[in-house]
Amino acid sequence: MELLLYDAFNGLIVGMFYALMALGLSMILTLNSVVNMAHGGFLILGAYLAFTLEPYLGFWGALVAGPIVAMIFGLIVERILIRPIYKRDDPVYSLLLTFGLALIMQDLARTIWGPAGLPFAIPDSLNSSLSSSFFFLTGYRAVVVVIAFFTVVTLMLVMRYTRIGIRIRAGIRDLDTVSGLGVNIYVLRALNFAGGCFLAGLAGVLAAGQLGLTPTMGASLIMPSFVAIIVGGVGSFLGSVLGGLLIGVAAGIMTTYYPAASDAVIYGIMALVLIVRPRGLMGQEGMFE
Amino acid sequence: MSLLQLKGISRSFGSLRALEGVSLEMSEGELRAVIGPNGAGKTTLFNMVTGLFPPSAGEVRFDGHDVTGESAERRTRQGIVRTFQITEVFPDLTVFENLRIGVETAQRANALPWMSRTRRAAVERRVDELLSITGLASKSERVVSELAHGDQRVVEVAIALSLAPKLLMLDEPTAGMGDEETDNMVGLIRKLHDEQKLSILFIEHDMDVVFGIAQRITVLDQGRVLAEGTPDEVASDRRVRAAYLGEAA
Amino acid sequence: MNPRYLRLGVLWLLLLTVPWWLPYVGGYTQLGTRVLVYALAAMGLNLLLGFTGGLSFGHAAYYGLGAYGVGLTLKYLAPSTPLALVIGTLVGGVAATLLGPTLMRRRGVYFAMITLAFGQLFYFIVVRWNNVTGGEDGLTGFQRQPLHFGGYVLPLHDVTFYYLVLFCFAIATAVMGIILRSPLGHTWVAIRENRRRAQFLGIPVERYVWASFAVSGFVTALAGGLNAMLNNFTSPLDLYWVLSGDFVIIAVLGGMRSFWGPLLGAIIYLVAQDYLSSITDNWQSFIGVIFILVVLLFPRGMLGMLRAKARSA
Secondary structure: OHHHHHHHHHHHHHHHHHHHHHHHHHHHHHHOOOOOOOHHHHHHHHHHHHHHHHHHHHHHHHHHHHHHHHHHHHHHHHHHHHHHHOOOOOOHHHHHHHHHHHHHHHHHHHHHHOOOOEOOOOOHHHOOEOOOOOOOOEHHHHHHHHHHHHHHHHHHHHHHHOHHHHHHHHHHHOHHHHHHOOOOHHHHHHHHHHHHHHHHHHHHHHHHHHHOEOOOHHHHHHHHHHHHHHHHOOOOHHHHHHHHHHHHHHHHHHHHHOHHHOOHHHHHHHHHHHHHOOOOOOOOOOOOO | OEEEEEEEEEEEEOOEEEEEEEEEEEEOOOEEEEEOOOOOOHHHHHHHHOOOOOOOEEEEEEOOEEOOOOOHHHHHHHOEEEOOOOOOOOOOOEHHHHHHHHHHHHOOOOOOOOOOHHHHHHHHHHHHHHHHHHOOHHHOOOEHHHOOHHHHHHHHHHHHHHOOOOEEEEEOOOOOOOHHHHHHHHHHHHHHHHOOOOEEEEEOOOHHHHHHHOOEEEEEEOOEEEEEEOHHHHHHOHHHHHHHHOOOO | OOHHHHHHHHHHHHHHOHHHHHHHHOOOHHHHHHHHHHHHHHHHHHHHHHHHOOOOOOOHHHHHHHHHHHHHHHHHHOOOHHHHHHHHHHHHHHHHHHHHHHHOOOOHHHHHHHHHHHHHHHHHHHHHOHHHHOHHHOEOOOOOOOEEEOOEEEOOOHHHHHHHHHHHHHHHHHHHHHHHOOHHHHHHHHHHHOHHHHHOOOOOHHHHHHHHHHHHHHHHHHHHHHHHHHHOOEOHHHHOHHHHHHHHHHHHHHOOOOOOHHHHHHHHHHHHHHHHHHHOOOHHHHHHHHHHHHHHHOOOHHHHHHHHHHHHO
16 A cells, blocks of 8 residues: 555656646647647756756756756747747648757757766755655655646746736637737747746756656656646646646556556556547647647 | 528627527529628628538528538538638649549549549549639639639639539628629629529628629628618618618618 | 659669669668668658648557567568568558547647657557567567569568569559549548638548548558568667657658658658768767758758749749
8 A cells, every 4th residue: 555655656746747848838839839849858958957057056056047048948949940930830840840859959968968867966855754654755755746836836827817828828819819919929929938948947857856867858758748738638738737647646556556557558548538538638629620 | 492591590609699580591593692791790690501600599491401400511512512701722732623622522532542534534524614614714724822812712612613502602702802803703603693503692792792693682780680682672771771871770 | 755754764763773773872772672661651651741731740650560560470470471561561550540530630739749649659568568579679580581472482682672672662652642643632632731621512521531541551551561571670669759750851851742752851861861870979969950951941842842943934
């Protein structure tokens, strides 16, 4: 029983990473209409840069710096590479472009930091367990939960109540009208893309503390994030978050009983959702149909 | 013979009442115009008749049976064919190829992975026929996206024609056209009605066109039928004049 | 003579004589075989991508399933090359056919995402089922078997195997060519050009997209099977999403809207990849740059550009 709780909790933590990734991906998917295959690249950018800066800024400084660097890079990429192709009506181009970017980012990470896994140092204070009965409830994991929760809630509030959040949500529904109302959609899309990349970078730093750093961690975290979006429902940010948590926990629980299938179960859930409720748990009708 | 019957059609979008209690009856072989100020519900009516969405209330009967719940594809196969306000054609294909799809669809041949030479020739003959009826023969090898706007809209009508429709619904056929193109389209509509004996229902804003060719006119205003009758009846109807010109009723 | 037939004639003449002239330009027969395999895979994908407008970023799944189908047949079932190819093609093709309904109603990027995720599903099944498939290390222990024609036995060395692949390629392209010139092909193109107009012609668009997905799956699976026999080896990398992206870039690079585009794309891409991986460790970055350059500068692909120039001339 304790093993089940342990695996489920581990799965929840990984699910947090999926949720953060999926949320960022979902933002970019719905407003920029881009499947950001390079999202994993932004994840490793945040992670590796935090790793490099940690000796100078400490853990908490690196935790802040990583996502910010990812965000800045996201702004640059959006301006130079993505903006020229918005007017193309075939989505194959944005897919190929971000795909190529992903290849480059992964390769450069491997070249600069080496193909081997690197450890990401977390403060000793966070290393110990917070509870005697649940040894796996370490300080670090609690921090992950708190930060992820805080970030998601903040983003939801921003989306709901701030001007820019409202504009983004309106833009997702009808970008032309928003533009016609005088909103600068270029800035809107740039900020949205950067926001998504920030989340990827944050997921990267948090994941580095839990799983260590490898050049392939971006690729291995991005695929389940796509599933999270599909399961949670396209067009729903909350759905993406819940979807991420759900598949994380499911994969975790599966490790207790049948470890070999723990990653396949994610795709099994996806297939089930697509057959039973194609628009996802919280998805909206009519999107991308 | 009654071809199209709308009984008490209402359609709301949330709190917006787009159509309210609209009833309409159109006979076979009729050339009917639907007019009304902007926002009157004309295109909503078209969308509903062609099956883009169902009515909130009411019934649609076509050719003797109830089609209210049927999908757009099914209705098209039953003979209701429409054109759109913003031209919908196959842009990167030639005029010939555009019409060929229509002809192959009409012959229920879409799924064939192979076609014999004789049948292919028959399809081509039918396309040539349509090209000459619509006056597009000289442009058959041109890519549609490169044609003038007016010609593109004629191509769209030709595609609709290739399905051998029982009811041809044209959404603002002369939209965006200059005088010459408008005359051309009007002539085509007249020809399709007089020579090809087609039943045509069309939305128009250009009153010269409407009063020039329509046999009967239905006037919509704010989702309701304001008036219906022959051009003379409608022109002299005071409510219609009020709606359009703002005169006191 | 009709210029189209002339061009086709030259193309097939070149393809038929590859083992002779390819070494003179610095190549080798196996490279030619690889080009044909990738071209076939990309042409299969292009039935869906370029001609029907369905963006699949997970086609490597059917390619890989074809490969494993061939490998497992040769290893466990029977030492018969034709049987292996048939089974491999069926496995991949049926998988694609079964997935069709989940995708039919979706379009654009969401369609792509689902294909991507399903690709990964098959990847993980193959990786985890390692007592059958050999897992991450790949499937070994099988070999392409000589062909038996009555009493005559034809061993499949480099050159003879090239001709077997060319034979399959010829049949597959002939079938695809016939279909694309048929009403079915016309309907697919209509769906690509204007899905709404096709719907309002009464065409049940979803079913046709499904059919296109299924046929393209069969063709790509055949290519995967041939690849397995080329290397006498297959691994989960043959199902990996990176390979799916390779197929898409090959189609786009050569020209999505043209039938032979993917062949040209395969030639350029494989030669570039071969060359780059021999001179630098960071060839993957250069491949990524190629992706980006093609998108930004050559969206219509090589053949697309030539065609546009010819039209404006």
